[in-house]
Amino acid sequence: MSRPAPIVVEAEALVPRAAEWLTEALTRALAGGGRCSIALSGGKTTGPIYRQLAGKDLPWERVDFYFADERCVPPDHPESNYLLAEETLLRPLGIKREQVHRMEGEREDRDAAARDYEALLPPVLDVVVLGMGEDGHTASLFPGGSELQEKERRVLAVVGPKPPPWRLTLTLPVLSGARQALFVVSGAGKRDAVRRVLAGEDLPSARIAQAVWIMDRAAAGQ
Numbered sequence: 462m463s464r465p466a467p468i469v470v471e472a473e474a475l476v477p478r479a480a481e482w483l484t485e486a487l488t489r490a491l492a493g494g495g496r497c498s499i500a501l502s503g504g505k506t507t508g509p510i511y512r513q514l515a516g517k518d519l520p521w522e523r524v525d526f527y528f529a530d531e532r533c534v535p536p537d538h539p540e541s542n543y544l545l546a547e548e549t550l551l552r553p554l555g556i557k558r559e560q561v562h563r564m565e566g567e568r569e570d571r572d573a574a575a576r577d578y579e580a581l582l583p584p585v586l587d588v589v590v591l592g593m594g595e596d597g598h599t600a601s602l603f604p605g606g607s608e609l610q611e612k613e614r615r616v617l618a619v620v621g622p623k624p625p626p627w628r629l630t631l632t633l634p635v636l637s638g639a640r641q642a643l644f645v646v647s648g649a650g651k652r653d654a655v656r657r658v659l660a661g662e663d664l665p666s667a668r669i670a671q672a673v674w675i676m677d678r679a680a681a682g683q
């Protein structure tokens with residue numbers, strides 16, 4: 462599959478462009494009149510996008526929320542990806558509890574938490590929002606990790622180099638199988654990783670070949 466050409470925008474246009482893309486993706490996924498699923502990422506880039514997405518007029522009662530990854534911390538911890546989504550998107554929209562499927566990163570038995578999450582994931586996700594770290598990681602799939610070879614498991618507990626170390630993450634078969642996937646990348650710190658992905662290097666982020674990339678000029682090296 463050939464990678465779609467990245468969409469490069471001015472820094473101030475990144476958030477509105479990404480929120481618009483997600484609105485269109487959700488609209489497509491909801492077009493049949495049924496429910497749709499979206500998996501959210503954490504990190505620094507996504508919060509402002511979620512805030513803007515929360516202002517969009519969509520039939521939110523038909524959207525089910527999942528997570529691409531979670532740090533192994535309680536859900537009210539400042540590092541929690543769930544907390545970020547809760548504060549910027551889920552609470553502002555008044556999303557019902559039963560529509561939100563968070564990864565239970567706080568559980569002592571992380572493998573059991575990963576297996577329980579596998580049991581509630583839909584067979585295919587309609588929309589996935591992803592970020593990319595400066596090392597090319599996405600969700601909690603880090604370069605060189607053995608979990609990148611995973612073919613069967615859909616969710617894994619992993620240890621990564623970025624604090625907090627323990628994480629739960631969707632695996633590549635799930636992320637690369639999503640119907641629509643978006644990477645949002647900003648800042649000069651990501652420039653080298655972007656260059657490596659676009660040059661065809663085998664970084665975790667590069668493995669989600671169907672994804673659309675929206676980035677600002679600094680990340681694109683322009």
Ligand SMILES: O=C1O[C@H](COP(=O)(O)O)[C@@H](O)[C@H](O)[C@H]1O
Pocket residue numbers: 502503504505506507529530531532542591592593594595598599600601623
């Ligand atoms: O640790 C994480 O990092 C990635 C990238 O975050 P960013 O702040 O560099 O955009 C994020 O996508 C992931 O959900 C998060 O757990």
